[in-house]
Amino acid sequence: MDKLRKHIEEITPVSDQEFEYIKTFFSEKKVRKHQYLLQDGDMVTCEYWIAKGIFRAFYLDKEGKEYIVQFALENWWLSDYNAFFGQVPSNMNIVCMEEAEVYCLTLLSREKLASEMHKMEHFFRMKLTKGYSAQQRRICSLLSGSPKQRYEEFAKMYPGIVSKVPKKYIAEYLGVSRETLSRLYSGGNLQT
Amino acid sequence: MDKLRKHIEEITPVSDQEFEYIKTFFSEKKVRKHQYLLQDGDMVTCEYWIAKGIFRAFYLDKEGKEYIVQFALENWWLSDYNAFFGQVPSNMNIVCMEEAEVYCLTLLSREKLASEMHKMEHFFRMKLTKGYSAQQRRICSLLSGSPKQRYEEFAKMYPGIVSKVPKKYIAEYLGVSRETLSRLYSGGNLQT
Numbered sequence: 001m002d003k004l005r006k007h008i009e010e011i012t013p014v015s016d017q018e019f020e021y022i023k024t025f026f027s028e029k030k031v032r033k034h035q036y037l038l039q040d041g042d043m044v045t046c047e048y049w050i051a052k053g054i055f056r057a058f059y060l061d062k063e064g065k066e067y068i069v070q071f072a073l074e075n076w077w078l079s080d081y082n083a084f085f086g087q088v089p090s091n092m093n094i095v096c097m098e099e100a101e102v103y104c105l106t107l108l109s110r111e112k113l114a115s116e117m118h119k120m121e122h123f124f125r126m127k128l129t130k131g132y133s134a135q136q137r138r139i140c141s142l143l144s145g146s147p148k149q150r151y152e153e154f155a156k157m158y159p160g161i162v163s164k165v166p167k168k169y170i171a172e173y174l175g176v177s178r179e180t181l182s183r184l185y186s187g188g189n190l191q192t
Numbered sequence: 193m194d195k196l197r198k199h200i201e202e203i204t205p206v207s208d209q210e211f212e213y214i215k216t217f218f219s220e221k222k223v224r225k226h227q228y229l230l231q232d233g234d235m236v237t238c239e240y241w242i243a244k245g246i247f248r249a250f251y252l253d254k255e256g257k258e259y260i261v262q263f264a265l266e267n268w269w270l271s272d273y274n275a276f277f278g279q280v281p282s283n284m285n286i287v288c289m290e291e292a293e294v295y296c297l298t299l300l301s302r303e304k305l306a307s308e309m310h311k312m313e314h315f316f317r318m319k320l321t322k323g324y325s326a327q328q329r330r331i332c333s334l335l336s337g338s339p340k341q342r343y344e345e346f347a348k349m350y351p352g353i354v355s356k357v358p359k360k361y362i363a364e365y366l367g368v369s370r371e372t373l374s375r376l377y378s379g380g381n382l383q384t
């Protein structure tokens with residue numbers, strides 16, 4: 001749980017005693033490659049903090065085509081938030097792409113922790129702030145960016161994903177064809 | 193300021209004394225139709241709570257084409273959050289579409305209020321939670337939805353916008369052509 005403490009302390013310091021209490025709200029889970037952490041139709045009981053591993057969150061249309069909503073690496077939080085906060089069944093799938101360890105937090109635990117500890121309320125607000133800003137950028141990029149712009153922005157923001165995730169998933173995330181993405185990669189100057 | 197108190201109390205009760213303090217953090221501003229609340233290139237000094245009126249937030253590509261990131265009506269919060277939180281110049285424009293009154297909150301004020309009052313930290317977290325969920329849905333819809341699906345979802349979520357905003361802006365928001373949107377409207381069953 002040391003990693004989790006470090007992650008929290010990037011935003012707010014916590015005492016040993018406080019962290020002892022905070023960690024009682026989380027449960028640990030190991031997830032294997034290809035394993036589903038969440039399947040569409042499930043109730044979303046938890047959000048997940050990734051201690052190790054890579055995930056992709058996607059949903060499937062009626063024809064079975066996959067659309068990637070987000071990737072998530074170590075130190076990221078992940079869930080179908082619409083379903084998690086609204087307590088309705090998920091329409092997303094979350095799949096493990098690399099052997100992982102996650103810490104699970106239920107909605108009830110999250111709200112209790114935030115209500116009892118102002119600093120944890122602050123922590124969750126700051127995480128949401130960053131997430132909200134990133135999503136606003138993604139919406140701009142989806143609305144207007146050319147494939148080249150989208151790829152460049154993505155590679156700049158998430159170099160860790162570009163180096164670790166197969167290209168076909170990056171193409172899906174960006175909403176461009178695999179052929180287009182390959183052309184961008186082979187452009188050389190885009191790989192930085 | 194009574195409206196603002198009512199808005200805050202939808203999430204958390206505040207005493208008269210607390211509200212007297214809270215309102216010192218806000219400044220009021222009247223905005224005329226077609227007036228810019230924010231222009232691309234500006235530093236983003238505030239986020240805005242809309243007491244009255246309608247706005248659209250958009251950005252322009254190099255060819256001057258407009259892409260609508262969001263609409264905002266009474267009771268909504270609005271800013272270029274990426275620029276506001278990151279304290280960098282905006283790449284968005286926010287324009288008034290109907291005579292408006294807004295309350296302005298600087299980042300410093302927002303953080304001070306959240307830090308001094310746990311219940312305001314909670315309030316801002318809950319607003320971000322809803323905004324984050326709505327954005328996740330919008331990303332799903334932009335990635336995969338057909339024009340018909342996008343329009344139906346939008347009309348269901350934001351009936352107030354459909355009845356008040358010119359169709360050409362709704363078409364831009366949905367990323368569909370005006371002709372396509374007109375066909376969807378004239379479908380009749382989609383107007384509910």
